[in-house]
Amino acid sequence: xxxxxxxxxxxxxxxxxxxxxxxxxxxxxxxxxxxxxxxxxxxxxxxxxxxxxxxxxxxxxxxxxxxxxxxxxxxxxxxxxxxxxxxxxxxxxxxxxxxxxxxxxxxxxxxxxxxxxxxxxxxxxxxxxxxxxxxxxxxxxxxxxxxxxxxxxxxxxxxxxxxxxxxxxxxxxxxxxxxxxxxxxxxxxxxxxxxxxxxxxxxxxxxxxxxxxxxxxxxxxxxxxxxxxxxxxxxxxxxxxx
Numbered sequence: 187x188x189x190x191x192x193x194x195x196x197x198x199x200x201x202x203x204x205x206x207x208x209x210x211x212x213x214x215x216x217x218x219x220x221x222x223x224x225x226x227x228x229x230x231x232x233x234x235x236x237x238x239x240x241x242x243x244x245x246x247x248x249x250x251x252x253x254x255x256x257x258x259x260x261x262x263x264x265x266x267x268x269x270x271x272x273x274x275x276x277x278x279x280x281x282x283x284x285x286x287x288x289x290x291x292x293x294x295x296x297x298x299x300x301x302x303x304x305x306x307x308x309x310x311x312x313x314x315x316x317x318x319x320x321x322x323x324x325x326x327x328x329x330x331x332x333x334x335x336x337x338x339x340x341x342x343x344x345x346x347x348x349x350x351x352x353x354x355x356x357x358x359x360x361x362x363x364x365x366x367x368x369x370x371x372x373x374x375x376x377x378x379x380x381x382x383x384x385x386x387x388x389x390x391x392x393x394x395x396x397x398x399x400x401x402x403x404x405x406x407x408x409x410x411x412x413x414x415x416x417x418x419x420x421x422x423x424x425x426x427x428x
Contacts, residue, residue: 203282206317213294214404222324224306227350229258230383238393246299251280279310308337326351331361334368342372353382
């Protein structure tokens with residue numbers, strides 16, 4: 187009975203995820219699902235990333251997933267980005283139906299990207315398609331080098347692996363080669379970045395990678411944003427929604 191229920195949930199979720207993709211496609215929005223453990227640095231990572239993307243002419247909103255509370259959403263809002271808090275009240279993952287319900291709370295005509303900070307968990311979030319275009323798995327150095335081996339699904343299903351808090355490598359016995367080999371053995375298409383949100387290490391490389399992904403999906407959107415930024419910088423227009 188339990189297996190049957192899980193199958194029904196997954197089938198229902200896939201159907202709704204397709205609808206989410208259709209909504210985003212219509213609005214030319216690229217959605218990224220960021221997954222990782224509690225304390226891996228997901229919120230800081232997202233805030234820094236969307237700041238860099240804003241400088242590139244890419245406007246982002248955030249869906250902030252937590253069991254309870256609004257701490258991280260308040261922080262994102264203070265940085266000037268549109269954010270909606272999603273409290274799952276005990277659920278260990280976000281489902282596509284929740285994304286569908288949240289999207290109307292954004293002004294989608296003013297966004298190029300949406301980042302979803304999934305619930306802090308290395309197991310459940312990887313099992314659910316929420317309609318995203320890109321999956322990022324965040325693994326921080328202090329968590330240890332055994333996580334890919336212990337929780338393979340997350341890393342097998344992700345397009346990007348970010349080794350976060352890389353500036354702390356000198357303080358931990360972290361076998362980087364093991365993590366890279368474990369990842370490649372189950373996902374040889376995974377793109378790997380060694381990032382420090384504190385120092386800015388490899389943020390630019392990751393931003394360029396994401397910018398290229400958005401450009402592949404919506405080739406004219408990035409050019410239009412850059413043109414609008416240029417017009418604003420020359421004083422031809424006063425405001426630009428990017």
